[in-house]
Amino acid sequence: MYWPIDLIVLTFVIFCAIAAITVKDLLATAILFGAYSFMMCLLWAVMGAVDVAFTEATVGAGVSTVFFVAAIFRTSRRTKD
Amino acid sequence: MDNYPVLIVVVPLIAALLAGLAVWVEKRLSYPIALTGLALSTFCAVKVLMQVIATGPIQYKIAGWAPPMGIEYRIDLLNAMVLVIVSGIACLNLVASFESVSQETHDRTGAFYSIYCLFVTGLLGVTATGDLFNLYVLIEITSLSSYAMVALGDKDRGPLASLNYVFIGVIGASFYLLGVGYLYMQTGSLNMADVSLILAGHQGSSTVLTGFILCMVGLWIKMALFPLHVWLPNAYSYSPVAFSRAVAPLMTKVMIYVMIRLMITVFGYDYIFKTLHFSDAVVVLASIAILFGGVMALAQKNLKKMLAYIIVCEIGYMVGGAWMGNQLGMTGAILHILNDALMTFAVFLAVGNMVYKLKNVDLSNLTGIFGKMPWTMAGFVIAAFSIIGVPPTCGFFSKWYLIMAAFEKGAYHFAAALIISSLICAVLFFRVFEICFFPAVSPDHGELGHGESGHGELGHGKSDAHSPIQMEEAPVSMLIVSGLVSLSLIVVGLFSGTIVNTIILPFLK
Amino acid sequence: MLLYGTGEFPDWGDPYSPASVHLSNDYLEKAFDQTQVPNIVTAVLADYRGFDTMFETAVIFTAGLACFLLLRDFREKEERFYRHTATGVILHVKDSQKVLLVEREFEHMDKDWVPSDLIIRTVCRIIIPFIQIYGLYVIAHGDFSPGGGFQGGVILGSSLILLAISYNLKTLMRRVKEKILGIYAAVGVLIYVGIAVICMPMGGNFLDYSKLAPLLPSDPHHVRALGMLGVEIGVGIAVTAVMVIIYVNIVSAGRHDEGL
């Protein structure tokens, strides 16, 4: 494992997590959450859990985000926090 | 046939799937399929219980792999008893709920039966399994199906109560999963028996301690022990009756079973009561839970909510008994699993009958119901006596064991809490009886006004229509089940000595 | 408290930590000989711990059923829907015309509707079959490479969702009827449970694939791998159907008529 890449991915994971829960637009939350899942998936692929990474890529970054956007489409984008 | 242990769990699953298919093919088939599935499962459970009593624990290797590698079912006396309780109550409840389900869920009855079977599958699987991770998956099946069913209840508040339940349920399950992860890290195994063998060599490890605490906290959230109980009253009282009748007696009791299973089989007495030193604190917590549940129950205006708080109180009994650290306490707790499941079921059956007729069970709406529904109320009275702990009914005996255990341990606060809560229950139920016994004072129904305004109006119109006293009983199937269960309360009470001697004491040895 | 527990953890990546020594070595060393499946994760998932996976599929089924139960709203079935099915008789020949018809009716139904881009539409139409083939590959090839029934099912499901996004929900619902989805979801799990149950009259325990040998026309050595393949196909079908059910119910709030 090449440590600078690792460090960058780790930073991104935490950054995306914090950003996803702080932005005030739910659509942005959805996209940041997708990015978070994808970073997580990279992290797992680096750790050798390819099956888990594959699942996370399809589920976390793919289908969850779509469900998310669908739910926002049916509710509202606005949020107070 | 030696496949009974797995059939107990798989038959309801198949029934759920077929019922799910029937939704699209022929809607009327769902109910008979579900009923057959649960009845078969009960049959298997009884078979297994008899076999276990005769020959000792059964081990079933799923997929034929030896335990630490594959998943195994290990059925001993405690398991077998809880399996019979769960499948029996689930089956009886289904018999009783045909009418109320079609009343409450309209065009979706088929899907409801399917998801109900999945719920029961989850509970049975949790009880039967001997694998820590399999337990987690099954807990999730149970919770997912209960989220869905809670949301189906009250149109206004059901979904919100359910979403809060989702958040708390997920936290609970995740804590449990995390605890299992810590244990796995220390032992490298997930099989309960195997883990406990390896753990014997790691008594002082902080990882094991953290894992233990995480598992326990997760389970406490799931069973709604006092400071973590907030989700329970709303979730139970806003759900459809057919479901609250099943979830109230079963869900928390199965979680308590899991706690006892982890305490005895995985960690062992020695670890919990000799190495760790917080069992007293848990007993204190349980006492507070008992008192709090009782007091909150007194403050409720709605019968269903009141009963939900009584469940919080009963959970305190069982947790306290299990953590007392002596044999009497454990006996009391296990016996109380059986008794409490039965009496909660009985009391919720009666409430279900009332809801079927009245729609709304605010206390102010129950006036004069004795005259209208005498059989229902007879069942209610027996169940209430059992919850209070009047001698011939079964509730008395488990409380007796618990109080004896408290005196043996010197935990007088727990004994005091038990007695006080019994008194509170007595006050509570006699208040209900009083309201139910006397018919509404006069035609003007002035006393109805102080109910919650929206509901009060609705109840007002309803009771107006029925103001001349006449028999307004619930359907026969509901009554028969109600009567049967109330009878069983007394029978179990009379035979509790036998139950303790054949099932619980041999298990604890 | 969590950090307190961390203090005694074995170092990260330590090959001799208890977790990687006790059981995993057994799996690693024996799995291939016993099952003939080189991807050990799949072997453990579908065979040693196949019971977990069965309930995992049941969880998915529960989720689909729950979404249906919570959101599905039968009340407002519009007659418009029938008109669409009437236009959709001819397939592929007059595709552009058919789409135009749908568009015209859609404009007054859905006020948020934006005309979708021709490029997006064409590209999606071209790539959807490839996505589906990839999904099938992932399901079938789960024994040898990462992937399996669940991932493949999700990919297949998302290809259908892509169809709904790039065209509109009606296009999807016209091709895949709700009834079909519901039946597939249940049948997928039933395939899994069925394979597991068949093992019992064949003399084995529940899920014991090795007892299926007399039923399958192949080398008994590979029978476990074949059993896993069957199971994965079941999982794939169920997951595909459930993903579409959840998406459709959420996006149209249970009406199944309009949506993203």
Add this chain to the structure above:
Amino acid sequence: MTDLLALIAAKYNYWLYVILMMIGLYAMIAKNNLIKKLVGMNIFQTAIILFYVSIGYKRDATLPIIENVHGGHGSVIHAINYINPLPHVLMLTAIVVSVATFGVAMALAVRIYQRYQTLEEDELRMRLSEK
């Protein structure tokens, strides 16, 4: 001090998981919007998955897929060369469970919005007490 640094360096994955879990828990408790809470819930679950995957990792080991399937039939498989597969299996199941929960929770959120036209918790509470 160097001890502490060494401790952090050796176990930084575990630290990361604790941090993520706290972020998730914070979002679930402190946020007002129900969808934000759901995001928190998902982060919480992924943190646990990260924890499990970290348990399974072995230094200098390769993926748990046996090489040379067809050629080297007699060759012995050395467990030390492969990453522990069991946590991966468990986590596949956990991911599936978490997406199922997520879907159901989203459905609930849509139901709530249909009924109350809001997803903010304080507004919901206000609507409820109005009645």
